[in-house]
Amino acid sequence: MQNNTTSIALYDTLGEEASKYVIKQTGLSTIACQGDLVKKTLQMKIDDKGEMIAHLKNIVSFDKTADFTELAKAADINIYTFDEVVAKGKANTDWKIHEPTTNDCPMFSYTSGTTGDPKGVKLTHKMLVSCVTSV
DSSP states (O other): OOOOOOOOOOOOGOOOHHHHHHHHTTTTTEEEEEEEHHHHHHHHHHHHTTSOOTTTEEEEOSSOHHHHHHHHHHHOOOEHHHHHHHHHHHHOOOOOOOOOOOOOOOEEEEOOOTTTTEEEEOOOOHHHHHHHHHO
C-alpha cells in the first residue's frame, strides 16, 4: 500500500468562501486544526449543504477538550485527536515508506485571491530541494 500526502495551508485570513474554493479545487478530505477552527470548519460544512465541500470527511484536532460530537454528526465529519492519529499510525503495520520522486507534490501554496479566487502553486520535491540547496 502506497501513501502519498499533500499539505495545503488554509490560513486564518483566507476567509470562508476562499477556504471552500481551495477545499473543493484540491479535493481536500482531511483538515488538521485547533481551537475555534474545529467548530468553524464543522459549521462551514453544514452551511455548505454538500454544494462545494462534500468530500471533506475528517478533522484532526490538536485540542482534546472540546466536544463537537453533535456538530460533527450533522456535518458528516469524523473528528480525531492528533494523539489518536499518531496511535493509529503506530499500530498500522501495512504502511510502507514511499520514497518521493522529484515530481511528487508534498505541498500546494495558495495566494490570498485579492484579484479573484485564490491561485494554487504546486510545490514539488525538486523545487523545494532546489530552494534549500540555493540557501
